[in-house]
Amino acid sequence: QVQLVESGGGLVQPGGSLRLSCATSGSIFSSNTMGWFRQAPGKQRELVAAITRSDKTNYADSVKGRLTISRDNTKNTVYLQMNILKPEDTAVYYCNAVVGRWDGGLGSLTSLFGSWGQGTQVTVSS
Numbered sequence: 001q002v003q004l005v006e007s008g009g010g011l012v013q014p015g016g017s018l019r020l021s022c023a024t025s026g027s028i029f030s031s032n033t034m035g036w037f038r039q040a041p042g043k044q045r046e047l048v049a050a051i052t053r054s055d056k057t058n059y060a061d062s063v064k065g066r067l068t069i070s071r072d073n074t075k076n077t078v079y080l081q082m083n084i085l086k087p088e089d090t091a092v093y094y095c096n097a098v099v100g101r102w103d104g105g106l107g108s109l110t111s112l113f114g115s116w117g118q119g120t121q122v123t124v125s126s
Contacts, residue, residue, distance in 0.1 A: 002028065002113045004095055009120030012085055020080040020120055022095030029076040032097035032112060036069060036080045039119075040091040047106050049080060050098050058106055062088070085124045092119040 008020040020036070035050035048060045049069040057069055068081040078095055097112035 002115050004117035006117050006120040009122045011123045013126050016085050018082045020093055022078045026076045028097055034078040035098040037094045038091035087124045090124050092121050094119045
């Protein structure tokens with residue numbers, strides 16, 4: 001069974017910061033490119049950041065320069081540092097392994113697993 005455990009969300013004011021974490025099994029983490037997705041109310045889930053096993057990164061235009069994805073291979077954990085948060089960043093954030101053509105951009109990547117963790121809620125509001 002796939003284990004993806006997200007944490008670190010919360011309520012933050014516009015301009016604030018949060019750091020999300022996603023812990024998973026070693027076999028999933030070490031073998032795959034990992035990504036952070038988000039789903040806002042009434043919207044489809046979207047991939048916002050991804051990181052390869054060799055630490056190449058890619059971001060959605062809407063978050064570029066504000067969100068940073070990283071991974072700790074010793075802890076089988078992927079992180080999402082979120083800075084200069086905006087109300088439109090409000091969503092439930094999920095992680096998953098991703099597959100697809102890396103050089104095709106985030107639009108060419110999709111989640112590997114059909115099952116998801118519980119996600120972590122990020123709410124940006126004054």
